[in-house]
Amino acid sequence: MLEIVRPGDRHYAAVRDVYTATGRPAAVARPSSTAEVVEALRLAREAGGPLSVRSGGHGISSIATNAGGTVVDLSRLNAVERLDGNMVRVGPGARWGDVAAALHPWGLAISSGDSGDVGVGGLATTGGIGLMGRAHGLTIDHLVAAELVTADGMVRRIDADHDPELFWAVRGAGANIGIATSFEFRADPVPVVGHATLQYRVDDLPRFLRDWGETVESAPRSVSAFLYLMGTEFALATVVYAGDDAELAGRAFGPFTAVAPVLGQRAQLVPYAGVVAATHAPHRGQQGASTHTGLAVHLDGPVTAGLADLAATGTTDMLQIRSTGGAVNDVPEDATAYAHRHQNFSVTAISGAGGPPFDEAWDRVRPSMDGLYLSFETSFSPSLLEAAFPPATLNRLRDIKRTVDPDGVFNQNFPVGLPSESSGAEGRGVPHRSGTPASATASTSV
Numbered sequence: 001m002l003e004i005v006r007p008g009d010r011h012y013a014a015v016r017d018v019y020t021a022t023g024r025p026a027a028v029a030r031p032s033s034t035a036e037v038v039e040a041l042r043l044a045r046e047a048g049g050p051l052s053v054r055s056g057g058h059g060i061s062s063i064a065t066n067a068g069g070t071v072v073d074l075s076r077l078n079a080v081e082r083l084d085g086n087m088v089r090v091g092p093g094a095r096w097g098d099v100a101a102a103l104h105p106w107g108l109a110i111s112s113g114d115s116g117d118v119g120v121g122g123l124a125t126t127g128g129i130g131l132m133g134r135a136h137g138l139t140i141d142h143l144v145a146a147e148l149v150t151a152d153g154m155v156r157r158i159d160a161d162h163d164p165e166l167f168w169a170v171r172g173a174g175a176n177i178g179i180a181t182s183f184e185f186r187a188d189p190v191p192v193v194g195h196a197t198l199q200y201r202v203d204d205l206p207r208f209l210r211d212w213g214e215t216v217e218s219a220p221r222s223v224s225a226f227l228y229l230m231g232t233e234f235a236l237a238t239v240v241y242a243g244d245d246a247e248l249a250g251r252a253f254g255p256f257t258a259v260a261p262v263l264g265q266r267a268q269l270v271p272y273a274g275v276v277a278a279t280h281a282p283h284r285g286q287q288g289a290s291t292h293t294g295l296a297v298h299l300d301g302p303v304t305a306g307l308a309d310l311a312a313t314g315t316t317d318m319l320q321i322r323s324t325g326g327a328v329n330d331v332p333e334d335a336t337a338y339a340h341r342h343q344n345f346s347v348t349a350i351s352g353a354g355g356p357p358f359d360e361a362w363d364r365v366r367p368s369m370d371g372l373y374l375s376f377e378t379s380f381s382p383s384l385l386e387a388a389f390p391p392a393t394l395n396r397l398r399d400i401k402r403t404v405d406p407d408g409v410f411n412q413n414f415p416v417g418l419p420s421e422s423s424g425a426e427g428r429g430v431p432h433r434s435g436t437p438a439s440a441t442a443s444t445s446v
């Protein structure tokens, strides 16, 4: 029987909030089968009000809680099963750390993000810029089929032969078209990886960023590298070599020690599961922050100058620079609804305080960016929608949306709007968030 948790129930406190915000939903439906997801969706539509779809509860572009509406919480759909060979089936409610731990004994891994607590559902419907991305592509590039519950309550298996348009859309804009209830991925045979962490002292930020960018781009594509900058003088890096050859990994890591003075470093061979372990910390809205994001082809010229100026404003608590490129860019841009296949970096600025000073500081960086990965952006406007989805992608998504979700039931996460609505989702009751979400309350900062 479908469990529904309401205010006053014993378990309400455990299910009302997410990682990035607190909430006050009227009902949290906790399905344990696809049939119960269908029922939960029907009840939510009958109840009216906001509908939030939650997998791991780590959403940034869309918070998976609300005030007064319904949450469909998929955390119980968290099975990880092996199918044939390298094929695995994963529930949306699994966390990526748990997926990595389950795949390890089978000698397999799937590149996901840098946090093992992130849920499968949110990440696998938008992209998945991961620590083996340059070697093996985005998470969505491993998706072979999915099960989807659409707004009409139909359960569809979508793949290259069945509902191919929906299969295209789920890989980049899945939240627009339905609730994904399972994913079939082709995993890679890389259970063990080289994992290096480095701490840098930064003396000249624009130059450091340029040298970092050149080092990443000249590295073999078996190397992916994420950089985290605090202020203007200190940076942490995670560099992953997608393979278990210690000598090759060491050789690949070498150039990263020459980017700037290294204050500390560590390199080891570890199971990929050890790089992205899940903590399962309870959700209390503990990471409510504002973020802005963009993609960049190279870290040079106006990009590095702009990011250095941004860091100097003091409005930004952390700058994250994730490598993309490599195998990510082998995929044609019209193959999936994530169309950004020529950039080499994803840049995200995080601010605990948020507000106009942060927004204005980022506005000066934005013109140097080339597209946007929606998963890292907390604000929404039609112009950002156009950065997330180039015109051909957006038009195709709107045609699909008109067919599969004509009533705009799924309107929480960069909603593309219908073809008749030139301005996208603005004015359709979609929550807008810049710092504090409209429908729930973000609390502490990063």
Ligand SMILES: Cc1cc2nc3c(=O)[nH]c(=O)nc-3n(C[C@H](O)[C@H](O)[C@H](O)COP(=O)(O)OP(=O)(O)OC[C@H]3O[C@@H](n4cnc5c(N)ncnc54)[C@H](O)[C@@H]3O)c2cc1C
Pocket (backbone or CB within 6 Å): 018, 019, 052, 053, 054, 055, 056, 057, 058, 059, 060, 061, 062, 063, 064, 074, 092, 112, 113, 114, 115, 117, 118, 119, 120, 121, 122, 123, 125, 126, 127, 128, 129, 130, 174, 175, 178, 179, 180, 181, 322, 375, 376, 412, 413
């Ligand atoms: C600490 C942290 C680190 C991160 N690092 C990375 C990274 O390295 N790389 C990267 O690519 N991303 C990263 N992200 C972003 C992350 O991929 C997104 O925030 C993602 O949406 C989280 O997935 P979730 O299932 O936990 O989210 P949830 O909060 O459960 O869902 C977020 C939104 O996704 C949609 N959604 C969720 N499940 C489904 C479903 N089953 N079907 C349809 N739509 C659904 C809904 O609109 C929902 O509101 C990070 C996020 C955090 C908080």
